[in-house]
Amino acid sequence: MTSTRRRNFLLAATAVVVSMLIAGPTYAQDYPTRPVRVIVGFPAGGGADVLTRVISEWLQARLGQPLIIENRPGASTNLATEAVVRAPADGYTLLATTTSNLLNGALYDDLKYDFVRDIAPIASLTTQPLVLEINPAIPAKTVPEFIAYVKANPGKINMGNSGTGTVSHLAAEAFRVATGIDFVNVPYRGSAPMLTDLLGGQVHAAFDNLPGSIDHIRSGSLRALAVTTAVRAEALPDVPTVGDFIPGYEAFAVAGIGAPKGTPADIIGKLNAEINAGLADPKLRARLAELGATVLLGTPTDFANLIARETEKWAKLIRSSGIKMK
Numbered sequence: 001m002t003s004t005r006r007r008n009f010l011l012a013a014t015a016v017v018v019s020m021l022i023a024g025p026t027y028a029q030d031y032p033t034r035p036v037r038v039i040v041g042f043p044a045g046g047g048a049d050v051l052t053r054v055i056s057e058w059l060q061a062r063l064g065q066p067l068i069i070e071n072r073p074g075a076s077t078n079l080a081t082e083a084v085v086r087a088p089a090d091g092y093t094l095l096a097t098t099t100s101n102l103l104n105g106a107l108y109d110d111l112k113y114d115f116v117r118d119i120a121p122i123a124s125l126t127t128q129p130l131v132l133e134i135n136p137a138i139p140a141k142t143v144p145e146f147i148a149y150v151k152a153n154p155g156k157i158n159m160g161n162s163g164t165g166t167v168s169h170l171a172a173e174a175f176r177v178a179t180g181i182d183f184v185n186v187p188y189r190g191s192a193p194m195l196t197d198l199l200g201g202q203v204h205a206a207f208d209n210l211p212g213s214i215d216h217i218r219s220g221s222l223r224a225l226a227v228t229t230a231v232r233a234e235a236l237p238d239v240p241t242v243g244d245f246i247p248g249y250e251a252f253a254v255a256g257i258g259a260p261k262g263t264p265a266d267i268i269g270k271l272n273a274e275i276n277a278g279l280a281d282p283k284l285r286a287r288l289a290e291l292g293a294t295v296l297l298g299t300p301t302d303f304a305n306l307i308a309r310e311t312e313k314w315a316k317l318i319r320s321s322g323i324k325m326k
Contacts, residue, residue: 028266031091035066038257039084040096041077044069046162046191047128047209047291051255052096054287055125058278059271073189076100076165076325078111085113089262091271095119097256099167099314102307106315107165107325116311119258121303122268123275126293128253129229130171131213132242133222134205135198143226143245146205150181157183160203162191165325170314171207171228171251173321178246198222209253210235210292228252235292254310255293256303272300 038056042048049071056067072080077100087093095101101115113119132143138157140146150157161168164187172185186203188194191212197203199221207228214235216222226242227233228251242249257275259268278284279295288295298306 028091028264028270031267031270032063032065034092035068036063036092036094037068037070037087038094038096039070039072039080041072041074041080041098041100042162042190043073043192044071045195045212047212047253048096048098048255049192050211050291051125051128051288051293054284054291055257055275055278058281058284059274062274062277076104076107076163078104078108081115081119082112084258084260085118087260089120089260089264091259091263091267093260094122094271095258097121097254097258097307099253099310100163100165101258102254102311103165103167103170103314103318104325105311106318107323109324116307118261120261120263120268121300121307122257122259123272123300124296124298124303124306125255125257125275125279126288127296128255128291128293129210129227129233130168130207130251130253131210131217131227131233131236131239131292132175132205132207132225133198133213133217134225135201135203136220136223137201138204138223140225141223143240143242146225147179147181150183154182155184157205158186158203159183160186160188160194160198160206162194162208163187163189165323167251167253167314168194168207168209170317170323173323174249174251174317175207175242175246177321178249207251214290214292233292234289234294254296254306268300 040049040052060067084093084095140149159172161172191208198206217224224239226240228242230250276297279297285295
């Protein structure tokens with residue numbers, strides 16, 4: 001190659017590199033140019049689904065493209081998470097992350113993915129208390145009365161949950177250990193089908209995410225005995241906490257949005273900024289408050305740090321209790 005040809009080749013190559021560097025950070029300016037899928041690991045109608053739809057409506061209006069909610073329940077969100085991990089890292093497949101994602105690493109020995117390694121945090125959305133709720137046919141008005149009723153009927157009370165190994169299940173197990181009561185654990189493939197049976201009396205009680213249950217509580221179809229957070233829920237100010245009766249008891253759910261690892265940082269940044277704008281909007285905040293959720297603004301790094309803290313907290317509980325999934 002002559003010096004002239006070599007110089008021309010180097011100039012052309014440099015121009016390509018420079019154009020790539022210029023184009024890279026502006027990739028998100030045109031994003032999205034087609035519909036975005038948001039995969040939810042629980043059935044429609046449950047707490048995770050409701051929260052995801054609320055924030056997706058906001059994003060759809062801001063981004064100018066449809067956000068399509070795809071419910072893939074099963075295996076404590078593992079089916080949904082695996083689908084997102086395998087998806088192209090282009091910002092067009094997102095994951096509605098829940099506390100179940102933070103539990104599964106300690107519960108399963110044979111996961112096909114590592115949540116922390118394979119899912120990029122985009123933004124936290126909310127924290128939500130769970131609520132200990134019963135079918136009104138159960139003659140208990142308070143947590144102590146419920147405990148006494150279950151002790152008087154050992155093995156006869158069915159405790160529903162949104163799936164084996166979910167925070168709903170673990171909250172109930174922690175309650176069992178703390179009180180020494182005996183109930184039958186009845187797992188479902190999500191909050192919505194569990195609520196259907198709780199309303200119908202097929203199960204008698206449950207720990208459920210407040211957003212999925214609050215309308216039933218307000219209507220009187222379900223009776224709330226206590227919330228699981230350290231302080232009372234703003235949406236149910238007259239309902240005490242479990243910790244009022246069992247000192248130290250606390251559990252809460254975390255909702256967020258993630259994407260396949262390797263999704264361009266500028267797309268993650270754009271989504272994070274739009275989500276935080278929504279969480280700061282008074283109307284959207286009011287809607288989430290009505291559902292019993294507390295908004296949680298922050299950067300992707302803030303969300304990653306929260307994931308790390310909650311993952312370790314729940315892993316300690318799972319290890320100490322010996323719970324394992326097959």
